[in-house]
Amino acid sequence: MTPRLLPLQQSPGYAAALRLMGRQVQLLDAGAAPPVLSLRRHMGPVVLDWVPRLPPGKVGLKALARLSRGHARLVSSDCAQTALPGLPLLTGQFVAEIGLQDPLTETTPAAQGIPQGPAQGSPQRSLKGSPKGTAQGSIKGTAQGAAPARRDAALQAGMTGKWRNRLRRAQQGKVQVVEERFDPRRHAALLDRETAQGRARGYRSYPAAFLAAYATANPDATMFLRAQLKGETCAFMIFFQHGACATYIAGWSGPQGRAAQAHTLLLWTAMDRLSARGYLRLDLGPVDTDRTPGLTRFKLGAGAIPRRLGPTLLILPGRSV
Incomplete structure (x- = not known):
């Protein structure tokens, strides 16, 4: 390996x-x-x-x-x-894993262990239902990977029809996505919501102390995606980057976020941006059809392949x- x-x-x-x-x-x-x-x-x-x-x-x-x-x-x-x-x-x-490049290539900076972020000072995108904002304090660099249309088609090829339809509805809605670096203090209240959600649904996330330590030790290797609806955060997802891979860490969605398919849009945004920056694989973590059937369907519906x-x-x- x-x-x-x-x-x-x-x-x-x-x-x-x-x-x-x-x-x-x-x-x-x-x-x-x-x-x-x-x-x-x-x-x-x-x-x-x-x-x-x-x-x-x-x-x-x-x-x-x-x-x-x-x-x-x-x-x-x-x-x-x-x-x-x-x-x-x-x-x-x-575990559920998504290949982010088609075909896999190891010629990009991320494949060589150099994380890439959106260029500093790059313009914000404000199209309805599409990502808005850039990483705060992002790493200098330019987008890597295949041409956008071909990349998007490859990423969506493994999705189920239902998942793809939910994504289209989310993209046509009013949810906007903002990308930030993960800040344990600033995002503490949102993390508390995710912890409560995990208890209610029967799953456990990484301890908050570990999240804070990782963000401190690796400040350029975190991605915090926040879904906004009418100025309020209705969902979020956190990803940690390591080498040419990224791993889903935590996520939460409120009632408005679920109604707007915000998590679908957030995961797609992560897949699209990580692929564009040259990352090869996204690890979505454990899947268990008995304990967390809904979460498992969501991950596999996005095109993830289960690996034992x-x-x-x-x-x-x-x-x-």
Whole structure:
């Protein structure tokens, strides 16, 4: 796995955020491959090394071999097929991923690990139902990727008919989208709404402390999309960028936003802008048809492909890998 396509949990930005939170982060040498992130936790006399989204194959095994066999090791693999020894604690979940380039290309700055943003001072767009505003304090650069018409057609090819029709209605409505950098303090009240929404719908988001740490450690790698209707925020979505990938982090929609299909427009805006800036993949996070059927339909309807991760395994002290 190249540095450009690492999942969020194995990215340098994730490690920087955890260190800012005071966590004990280790970067395990994996030879020619990128270092593998491990998080050490102390629970009384027990020392636990946790490796999230371990790269598959020899790369992961080589990195794991560098952890102390005297500690317990908790490992979740980024691949469903794994030959790792250990006691299975959790079955592998599915994640939904959207390819943002057609065909995939690694010639853009983002593909080389350089995030791109809209040019500073670029004009705002004020067409009804289309994005308005530019990233506040955005990175210097120009849009990357395929020609807009071809890019949009490729991105919409994987959508279901219902999802595409909702998008058209949202684009014809009065919702406007504003892009900003994520600011944990300024956006705190909106994050509280998302937390309450998660409790009501049975899902959990990233902790607020992690969001704040990531934004502080990686100020140029956050995207906050806010849907406005009659001057009021009716929905929002947050995305973190890492290498040539981006990951959906959190989102909320109020009654007006749901009626106006604001989340559909927000996700499409993210897909379109990230693709234009050269990003290769958008990770929409877990999908579960039993626990969150509505959210799963929304993600898959946008064209995301479900991919199964490996199980979470506990490797007891003294056991070799």
